[in-house]
Amino acid sequence: MTTLTAEQITRENVAAACQLAVEPHQKDFVAPVAVSLAEAYTQPEVAWPRLILRDGEPVAFVMGAFDPDAEFDFFRCGIWRLNVGAGVQGRGYGRFAVETVLAEARRRGQRTATVLWLPAEGGPEDFYLKLGFRPTGQTHHGEVVGRIDL
Ligand SMILES: CC(C)(COP(=O)(O)OP(=O)(O)OC[C@H]1O[C@@H](n2cnc3c(N)ncnc32)[C@H](O)[C@@H]1OP(=O)(O)O)[C@@H](O)C(=O)NCCC(=O)NCCS
Numbered sequence: 001m002t003t004l005t006a007e008q009i010t011r012e013n014v015a016a017a018c019q020l021a022v023e024p025h026q027k028d029f030v031a032p033v034a035v036s037l038a039e040a041y042t043q044p045e046v047a048w049p050r051l052i053l054r055d056g057e058p059v060a061f062v063m064g065a066f067d068p069d070a071e072f073d074f075f076r077c078g079i080w081r082l083n084v085g086a087g088v089q090g091r092g093y094g095r096f097a098v099e100t101v102l103a104e105a106r107r108r109g110q111r112t113a114t115v116l117w118l119p120a121e122g123g124p125e126d127f128y129l130k131l132g133f134r135p136t137g138q139t140h141h142g143e144v145v146g147r148i149d150l
Contacts, residue, residue: 004093006050006062006100009037016058017051023086029123033061036081047080048104052097060084062097064104074138074145077105078114082124098131106150113150116143 009017018034031039040047040063048064065080079101084094098115105113115133117124125144133146 003055004096005053006097007053009040009049009051013051013058017061020051020058020061020083020085022083023089025122028120029118030081030083033081033083036061036063036083048101049081050097050100052093052100054088054093058085059088059091060093060097062101064101066105066108066110072140074114074116074136074140074147076114077108077110077112082115094127095131102148102150111150112147114145114147116140116145118142119144 007013014037017037018032020033022030037049040049046065046067048066050062050064051058052060052062061081061083062079063081064078065075066077068076070076079098082094082097084097102113114136115128117128119125128146131148133148136145136147138145
C-alpha cells in the first residue's frame with residue numbers, strides 16, 4: 001500500500017525538494033521549488049512549505065500562505081505554490097498536497113481558502129475546478145482567483 005506524507009523542509013530533504021521539477025511545458029505555471037523556498041525564507045511567518053513523499057520518495061512540493069493581515073483577501077489563506085514532479089502527475093499527489101494545506105487552514109480556524117492560477121492551455125485550471133475551487137471574479141496580474149469553502 002502506498003503511503004503519502006507531508007513533511008516540513010529540513011536540512012536533510014531540502015536538496016531533494018529543490019530537485020523536484022514540473023514538466024518542461026508547465027514551467028510558466030509555477031515558480032521553481034528553490035525560488036519558493038527562498039521566498040519562504042524571507043516570509044517565514046507567512047509561508048507554509050511542505051514536501052510530499054510517496055513511501056519516503058519526494059513527489060510534490062506545496063506551499064501554503066497564511067497572512068491574516070494581507071491587503072488582498074485572496075492572499076490571506078491559501079495555496080501559494082504547487083509543483084508535482086514530472087513523470088508522477090495524475091496519481092493523486094496534487095490533490096493530497098492541496099488537502100494538506102486545506103487541513104492546515106481548517107486547523108487555523110479559516111472558513112475559506114484561495115488559489116491563483118494562470119488561465120492558459122495546459123494549466124492547472126481544470127485541476128482546481130475539479131477539487132472544488134470556484135472563480136471569485138477577481139484577477140491579479142492576469143491570474144484567476146479561485147476560492148473554496150472549508
Ligand atoms: C496541476 C497539478 C498540480 C495537478 O497535480 P496532479 O498530481 O497531476 O493531479 P491529481 O492526480 O491529484 O489530480 C486530481 C484530479 O484532478 C484531475 N486533473 C489533474 N490535472 C488535471 C488537468 N490538467 N485537467 C483536468 N483534470 C485534471 C485528475 O484527473 C484527478 O481527477 P480524479 O480525482 O477524478 O481522478 C500538476 O499537473 C502540476 O504540478 N502542474 C504544473 C504546475 C502547476 O500548474 N501548478 C499549479 C500552480 S497554481
